[in-house]
Amino acid sequence: MSETILSMKDITKRYPGVVALNKVSVDFHKGEVHALLGENGAGKSTLIKVLSGAIENDEGSIDIDGCTYEKMTPKISRSHGIEVIYQEYNLINSLTVAENICLGAKSKGLVDYKEMEQITNDIFKPYNINIHPKTLVRDLSPAHQQLVEIAKAISKNAKIIVMDEPTAQLTVSEVENLYDIIRTLQKKNVTIIYISHRMEELFTITDRVTIMRDGQYVTTVKTDETDRKSLISLMVGRELTETYPGRDCIKDEIVLEVKNLTGYKNEDVSFKLKKGEILGFSGLIGAGRTELMRAVFGADKKHSGQIFIKGKNVDIKSPKIAIMNGIGLIPEDRKWQGCFLNMTIEWNIAITNIRKLSRRFVVNDARVKAQAEEYVNKLNIKTPSILQKAGNLSGGNQQKVVLAKVLAGDSDIIIFDEPTRGIDVGARHEIYLLMSELVKQGRSIIMISSDMEELLGMSDRIIVLREGKVSGELAREEFSQNQILELASLE
Amino acid sequence: METTKVQSFIRNNVLVFILIGICALFSILSPNFLSVTNLLNVATQNAYLIIASIGVSLVMISGGTDLSIGQLISVVAICTGAALEWMQLPLPIVLLFGLTVGVLLGLFNGFVANLLNIHPMIVTLATMTMFQGISFLISGSKAIYDLDASFKYIGQGYVGPIPVPVIIVIVIAVIVDFVAKKTYFGRFIYAAGGNPEAARLAGVSVKTIKLAVFAICGFLGAVASIVMVARAGSANSTMGPGTEFNAITACVLGGISFIGGEGRVKGVVVGVLILGVLSNGMQLVGLGIYVQYVVKGLILLLSIGYDTYQKQAKVKKVVTTKTA
DSSP states (O other), X not given: OXXXXXXXXXXXXXXXXXXXXXXXXXXXXXXXXXXXXXXXXSSHHHHHHHHHTSSOOSEEEEEETTEEESSOOXXXXXXXXXXXXXXXXXXXXXXXXXXXXXXXXXXXXXXOHHHHHHHHHHHHGGGTOOOOTTXXXXXXXXXXXXXXXXXXXXXXXXXXXXXXXXXXXXXXXXXXXXXXXXXXXXXXXXXXXXXXXXXXXXXHHOSEEEEEETTEEEEEEEGGGOOHHHHHHHHHSSOOOOOOOOOOOXXXXXXXXXXXXXXXXOOSEEEEEETTOEEEEEOOTTSSHHHHHHHHHTSSXXXXXXXXXXXXXXXXXXXXXXXXXXXXXXXXXXXXXXXXXXXXXXXXXXXXXXXXXXXTTEEOHHHHHHXXXXXXXXXXXXXXXXXXXXXGSOHHHHHHHHHHHHHHTTOSEEEEESTTTTOOHHHHHHHHHHHHXXXXXXXXXXXXXXOHHHHHHHOSEEEEEETTEEEEEEEGGGOOHHHHHHHXXXX | OHHHHHHHHHHHTHHHHHHHHXXXXXXXXXXXXXXXXXXXXHHHXXXXXXXXXXXXXXXXXXXXXXXXXXXXXXXXHHHHHIIIIISOXXXXXXXXXXXXXXXXXXXXHHHHHHHHTOOHHHHHHXXXXXXXXXXXXXXXXXXXXXXOHHHHHHHXXXXXXXXXXXXXXXXXXXXXXXXXXXXXXXHHHHHHHHOHHHHHHTTXXXXXXXXXXXXXXXXXXXXXXXXXXXXXXXXXXXXXTTHHHHHHHHHHHTTOOSSSSOOXXXXXXXXXXXXHHXXXXXXXXXXXHXXXXXXXXXXXXXXXXXXXXXXXXXHHHHHHHHHO
């Protein structure tokens, strides 16, 4: 079982001014699920890119199948059966599942669609994947797209599959499904290198965990010989209490009431939000949580229903009206819906409340600057300067910029759509603290989350959606993972 | 630290240096090039193009583009000429009329783009043909000659030693640059072009911005048209068409991104001047118009190539620091 299939030795990668990897050595065994754990910027992605040949290492070597390489190239990496499944899938949306899987495979002359379907079905079968080969990729859910990616890797006889945050876009039941596939792969002696920020997953699925910190290799431990606390302290290099900040600040006042809202994905949804409350929204992907909040925020049209803000009926026809009425939305897809990547941090933070920072039409640059500096300090955004472009920041810091942007809008009701997706443990904790701080100040939060732990830890109350409708509501005392799953899953 | 400052200064002002370089080259090649008269002549000749390009650049920054600007100029030219000569209206009314026509045509572009929710490039491709028809319908393919001297002053007059069109260009460039860079309306234009969905979620009414930007573009197109007609002293329907491609070329050369959300007005001015100086210089040196086309095309490719190369180098750096 513990035969080494791949070993990376003393891998060093330098960039001007920073050592991204500093003499990192890791061995991977045949047929194991091996987690890479570390905060954002620890060097996991760089290591994977060295392995896949996407970037060249400066020093060190890679042993695989008895060959030693000073440097990998994408071609060599592939020829040894290394396949990487990135967070952003590499599929062609306008082609069918079968076409995607057979893409790049050599064929004789003309394309044989029947054969392609056959090949696809043959790959799917042992893994119990039920997707019709003729479906267009763009019509698939993210979970199914991921399965196609995995199938693509399998079709190339992958011996080592790297999965970068594979569960980031999956719901609980889909994660279970992924685990099954990983276990089947494992039985076929495929090695899985698994990158994830979610602790519980590591303990469910992985055999060993390698911890990295600041471009350095820290250690490798067997998963069943460790616990989350020691993993976290190894990762951040300090003791960190992964507890959720407690608070007691709910007032009786209802700040937001949604009555019988029907939108293009939701039907007859009603709920109330109290002052100082964190209201969690749970449900499977496709249950209509994001769509509900977009409708409340005026980003999508609603067919019927009323919204009351502090008892006043408000017709929210556009995000502009929502913002004017004190609602802020931190969207799920930060990069595309939240950030202006080619603009500076300063510019990004000021866009929501720029009218307030102006006299007549003219922007007061000093106030824009002061505001940006205030939030960069307050939210601990790591950047050399507020004039840095948002596109140059890491995911966690981009998230904080979006957060700052919404906070600067001075909203009383803040909707967080997946507040910590793709964010490392340290930054995650900071965001939790901030959310607590916000409700203590008398603001109210709606939080959509697919991270069960976060949902249970942070919410005061949880509403579960199923197929666009409210399927249940749980008060803090009634919180249980099973209950939520039951309410969320289809009959 | 000092060297990087110098480097970034050079990088931020590459176009200005290219312009100076081209000027230097032609001053050596032709003794007539570097004279106040010739340089003012270049500026006056290109005044209408600078004004129109500034209009188009705003549309491009907001994420669209305007292919109809040339035909819009043509319609305004005929309308102005007709009001002046055929209807004998007083000058202020004529100017107001011309500008209103420009704004209305621009608003029409923006309105259709918003209503049908299609890309402005397609909308203006269609309206370009429409405007051409309108222009010829009004003019009946006839030219309008002998425009009033007070009107011609706008294109041919001088204030002290400086031609009136140059003054108009400076005033417009300064105002528009200020609006784009210093007002929140300007920020919203960049927001709408840089990331329309994020802009909408940040409370920016992207549709209003689009409409406003097209109205401004129509207004500036009308100003360009008036300057052009006043300079020529006559109006006909073939004046204007072709401006759209020169304007877009100048914008792209001046650093306005085709995707939107990037670029500055001063870049556009320098972009037009580079093209203008090239034409003028090559003419003085004795190179024919066809050689000029080839050289202009090459310059455009080179400048965009350099820009893209730089951005990719930057992106690479970003990616690497990100994964670090």
